[in-house]
Amino acid sequence: MSKNVILSNGERENPSPLIYDKHKKHCIFRTKTLLSEEKKEDEKCTVSVVFIDHEGYIRNAGIIKHTVPELEEGRMPKINAIILHRTDSSTINGTLASFSKGIGAHFIVEKDGNIYQAASLFVYTSHVGKIKSRCKEEKTWSSEEKKKIEAFGWNAKKIHDHEKIKQYPYRYPYNMDSVGIEVIALYDKKNKKWESATDSQKKSIEKLVDIIKNIYELEDRDVYEHDKISYKTEGEGADLYSVN
Numbered sequence: 588m589s590k591n592v593i594l595s596n597g598e599r600e601n602p603s604p605l606i607y608d609k610h611k612k613h614c615i616f617r618t619k620t621l622l623s624e625e626k627k628e629d630e631k632c633t634v635s636v637v638f639i640d641h642e643g644y645i646r647n648a649g650i651i652k653h654t655v656p657e658l659e660e661g662r663m664p665k666i667n668a669i670i671l672h673r674t675d676s677s678t679i680n681g682t683l684a685s686f687s688k689g690i691g692a693h694f695i696v697e698k699d700g701n702i703y704q705a706a707s708l709f710v711y712t713s714h715v716g717k718i719k720s721r722c723k724e725e726k727t728w729s730s731e732e733k734k735k736i737e738a739f740g741w742n743a744k745k746i747h748d749h750e751k752i753k754q755y756p757y758r759y760p761y762n763m764d765s766v767g768i769e770v771i772a773l774y775d776k777k778n779k780k781w782e783s784a785t786d787s788q789k790k791s792i793e794k795l796v797d798i799i800k801n802i803y804e805l806e807d808r809d810v811y812e813h814d815k816i817s818y819k820t821e822g823e824g825a826d827l828y829s830v831n
Contacts, residue, residue, distance in 0.1 A: 605802045607637035607648075637798060643707030648798060650694075655686040655705045658693075660762070663711040668760035668809045669799055670715060670816070671792070671824040673772040673781050679703065682771060689713060692767025694795060700787030702795055714767035716817040717747035718759040724815075743818055759816035760809075766799055768792065770827055774820060781822050792828050 635647040644652050672692055676682045679697050686705055692714040695703040706712050720736050722728035728736065739745040750758045770792065772782035784792070796810060812824025 605639040607798050607801050639708055639802060643709035644704055645708070645798060648702075648794070650702045650704050650795075653683060653703045653705055654707075655683060655691065657687050657689045658691050658706040658712045659710040660712055661710060663709060663763060665764050666708070666766055666799075666803045666805075667755040667764040668811055669766050669768060669796055669805065670760060670811050670813050671827045672714065672767060672769045672813045673774070673823050673827075674769050675774045676771060677773055679771065682769065692769040694766070694768045696768065696770045696784075696788050696791050696795070698771055698785050698788060700785070700791040702791050708766065711763045711765075712767060713762055714769075715760070715762045715765060715813070716819065717743045718750050718761050718816055719818065720746050720750055721757065721759045721816075756809075760811060765811075768795060774823075779821075781820075781825070784827050789827070796828055 637648045638646055640646050644650075670692075674682050674685075674695070676685065679695060679701075682691075682695055683703075683705065685691065690713050691705060693704060693706045693708060693712060695705060697703070720728075722732055723736050736746065736749065739749065747761075751761055755764060770784055770788055772784060774781050799805065800807075800809070807830040810828055810830070812827075813819050814821055814823040814825075
């Protein structure tokens with residue numbers, strides 16, 4: 588794994604290229620007997636290295652590049668977290684079409700497990716919305732902070748503006764420091780229930796999350812369900828990824 592560049596404020600910059608350093612665990616080692624000496628040739632790894640290229644796209648992981656220019660908002664200097672979403676759509680084409688309106692995540696996981704990357708990892712996209720107060724949700728606030736936040740009432744914008752100036756992880760991740768993964772699934776409004784992810788989707792989510800975690804030095808605690816950190820339909824990010 589390449590080390591990130593240190594910014595003036597002590598944080599690490601989102602660099603290029605970045606290498607996924609777990610690839611050796613998945614190597615297929617081949618040996619060859621040399622007739623003259625009857626000894627084995629040095630073991631050679633035949634697996635292509637997974638990495639992020641100079642444009643911010645994951646390579647050699649079977650991910651389909653499908654850039655949606657309207658998604659890319661601006662430079663993302665630091666990736667702190669991964670946020671899991673469901674699309675409330677049934678097809679990849681419908682999802683990509685909706686992304687062209689400027690709202691959407693970096694990745695889409697199709698029902699058959701195919702992964703699409705729609706935006707560079709070097710830029711942020713509008714996929715989170717206004718974040719909740721972390722200290723309020725997790726009941727870790729001081730009496731002074733509690734008084735201040737409660738004074739905002741139900742004003743989501745005031746809460747968001749107050750929270751976003753905090754350093755992560757004292758706040759929830761937001762657009763400018765998180766990677767979004769959208770999973771194609773519908774919402775049943777009548778029964779108020781999200782469609783379950785397919786087995787293929789779950790395997791692909793696990794694979795993608797593992798790559799991003801490894802490259803950007805994240806932990807499972809940095810993986811969030813969208814509705815837990817923003818004002819979204821309950822269960823949107825549930826049961827998509829299991830913490831190991």
